[in-house]
Amino acid sequence: MKKFWDNSGGAGTLVPQASPTQPVPMSLQIGSVRIAPATVLAPMAGVTDTVFRRFIRNLGGCGLIMTEFTSADGVLRKKDQKAKRYLHFYEDEHPISAQLFGSNPEVMAEAAKMVEGLGFDLVDLNLGCPAKKVVKCNGGSGLLRDLPAIGRIFEAVRAAVTIPFTVKFRAGWNEEEIVCVELARMAESSGLAAVALHARTREQGYSGQARWEWIAAVKDAVKIPVIGNGDIRSPEDACAMVTQTGCDAVMIGRTAPSNPWIFRQIEQYCGAVGNPYDQPTESDRYQMIRTYFQMLIEEELPDAVGKMKQFASWFTHGVPGGAGLRKAIYDSKSAVEILTRVEEFFEARLCGAGQAIAQQAAGAIAQT
Secondary structure (H helix, E strand, O other), X not given: OOOXXXXXXXXXXXXXXXXXXXXXXXXXXXXXXXXXXOEEEOOOOOOXXXXXXXXXXXXXXXXXXXXXXXXXXXXXXXXXXXXXHHOOOOHHHOOEEEEEEOOOHHHHHHHHHHHHHHOOOEEEEEEXXXXXXXXXXXXXXXXXXXXXXXXXXXXXXXXXXXXXXEEEEXXXXXXXXEOXXXXXXXXXXXXOOEEEEEOOOOOOOOOOOOOHHHHHHHHHHOOXXXXXXXXXXXXXXXXXXXXXXXXXXXXXXXXXXXXXXXXXXXXXXXOXXXXXXOOOOHXXXXXXXXXXXXXXXXXXXXXXXXXXXXXXXXXXXXXXXXXXXXXXXXXXXXXXXXXXXXXXXXXXXHHHHHHHHHHHHHHHHHHO
């Protein structure tokens, strides 16, 4: 299948391949929960905490947000405060889905009950994480080689909760063991409300290109909603995926931290396919970074400084002089110091740009 972009021209090269015509749907019904628009923030470890989720929600255009993937065992252990923190959310985050991973059906069922009791709108099973430490415990994509075990988890969790139950999975362990269609059919027959496919194998990790034809095959195989995930880098890509696969919604992961406006851009573009969409200015990027960093400080997260340094490389991507700002951030010792460095950097640049514009205007007036 052809995407809007292709990597054959070299890293960073965008080559138009198709003219997308089908917009991302305006809404999606997953069981009793309406998702509008039909766009989903993918669960990402170390990224989709409550601050980032609310940050994305406030920028607009995202229909469903999801927690970081959380250990079902950890949820049930009273001393596992980290797992509890992963499941902390605010009322303005609805609709929100909690993603769990684990391999024991009874433990998964109990954790799902807890998630429902906490007020989440949906619960999701992670069958996609390729991390070795997760796979080693037969969690995430490690279960893709044991479909009967997955079936037992499906049945146990579905019987334990009344909120919609969904699953996110990869196409298979490797290209010789593609199980996505069979797995989607199992999910449907077990009463799951929707499936999301990251169209890569566990062996691929995050390398290579996503095989959108696998999403199309899953869509052809089941009647429940299918959410497509993999290689959406622009609104054009989102529409291309819907056009070429027939999926009911799109899920965006790694693009979101580097371009948090992606959901709003998709919404603008899909107002009428081909519509222009906002391209953030340097001032927009400054406000975005400052807002996110201030939210981290206000939330009083224990790892706020680490989060700021982690996100600095994404948020400053494409900013002239960004390397210097990143160094200043990495050298800083506190969250307040990092925020100060950001403010100093952008105010100097924006002030300088304003002075340059004023000088150009003055020169033009002098010539008339």
